[in-house]
Amino acid sequence: MKAIRVHSFGGPEVLKLEEVPTPRPGPGQALVRIHAAGVNPYDTYMRTGTYAIRPPLPYTPGSDAGGMVEAVGEGVRGVKPGDRVYTATTVTGAYAEYALALESQLHPLPERISYAQGAGVWVPYGTAYHGLHHWAKASASETALIHGASGGVGTAAVQMARAMGLVVFGTAGTERGAKLVEREGAHRVFLHSDPGYREKILEATGGRGVDLVLEMLANLNLGHDLKLLAREGRVIVIGSRGDVSVTPRDLMMRRTSIHGFALWNINEAEAAEIHAGILAGLENGSLRPIVGRELPLAEAARAHKEVLEPGAFGKIVLVP
Ligand SMILES: NC(=O)c1ccc[n+]([C@@H]2O[C@H](COP(=O)([O-])OP(=O)(O)OC[C@H]3O[C@@H](n4cnc5c(N)ncnc54)[C@H](OP(=O)(O)O)[C@@H]3O)[C@@H](O)[C@H]2O)c1
DSSP states (O other), X not given: OEEEEESSOXXXXXXXXXXXXXXXXXXXXXXXXXXXXEOOHHHHHHHHTOSSOOOOSSBOBOSOEEEEEEEEOTTOOSOOTTOEEEEOSOOBOOSBSEEEEEGGGEEEOOTTXXXXXXXXXXXXXXXXXXXXXXXXXXXTXXXXXXXXXXXXXXXXXXXXXXXTTOXXXXXXXXXXXXXXXXXXXXXXXXXXXXXXXXXXXXXXXXXXXXXXXXXXXXXXXXXXHHHHEEEEEEEEEOOOOSOOOOOHHHHHHHTOEEEEOOGGGOOHHHHHHHHHHHHHHHHHTSOOOOEEEEEEGGGHHHHHHHTTSSOOOSEEEEEO
C-alpha cells in the first residue's frame, strides 16, 4: 500500500510517499481502508519533533480519517468489514491507504456524512465539544466568541455553539472565511485582520463583553481576550504558538478565568460523552464538517504548508 512516512523530524519535505506492506489486524484490531485523512496543525508540530508527542521513527502521520473497515482481528465485536467509520485518538497512521486501529478508536460515520467529511470529525469536533461543554460549561443564551472560526475547529465550534442556543460571534482573516463562518451559523462575524475589530466586538455586546472565548491563537490574543470578557467570563485556550503577556487585574476585576487543554489528554468518560454528542449532531444535521480542499496523498507536504497559512476555509484532507 502507499503511505506517507517520516524517517527524520523536520520541515514538510520529510513527508515521503512510499510503498509499504499492508498491515494485518492483530487481536482487538481492525484494518481500515482510508478514503480521506484530515490534516491538523498538530500533525505539523509533531513532524518537527518539537511537540509534546514525539512518535518513534519512522512513522506515518495522521490521526483523523474517514474510511471503511476492511478486516478485523480476533475478538473484535464492535465493528465488522463494510462498516463506515471515522477514526479517533490513534495519533498517527492515517496518511495511508490502510491503517490499523483498535476497535475503541473507530466510530460510526452516518450515511449523510461523506468520507472526506469523516476525516474532519474527530480533532475539530472533539475539541469544540470538549471546549464548549467540559471547560466553558456553556449555556444557551450566553455569547461565545469563536476566535479563529474559519478553520477546522472554528467551523465545528460555530455549528455546535449555534445548535446549543448560544449567541455566536466568529472571526476570520479573509472575506471568504468570514462568509463561511456566517453561513455556518455565526450571528456576527468580525475580521481579525481589521485593526478595530476588538472594539467592534465589545460594541456588539453593548459594552457588556462576551461570556466565553474559544481562542485559536492565544499567543497573539490572550491579553486582549481578557478585556473582551463579561463578568464571570471564561477564555478557553485551544491553540497557541508562543508566549504572551496578560494583565492579571483584568481577571480579578471581573472574576474571569482562563483554561487550556489538549484533546489527547481527555479521559475515557469524556471521550464517550464527546463521541455520543458528535454522532447525534452528525445524524441530525447540526454538525456538518466543512472540507475546503482535497489533495492527493502524495501532496502531504503541500498540505502541511497550507494548513499553517492564513485564509483558512474548513478542513484540508488528503485522499489516498
Ligand atoms: N488544544 C487542543 O486539543 C487542540 C485541538 C485542535 C486544534 N488545536 C489548535 O487550535 C488551532 C486551530 O486549529 P484548526 O484545526 O482550526 O486550524 P486551522 O484549520 O488551520 O484554522 C486556524 C484558524 O486560526 C485563525 N487565525 C489566524 N490568525 C488569527 C488571529 N490573529 N486571531 C484569531 N484567529 C486567527 C484562522 O483564521 P484565518 O485563516 O481566516 O485568518 C483559522 O480560523 C491550532 O493552533 C491547533 O494547533 C488545539
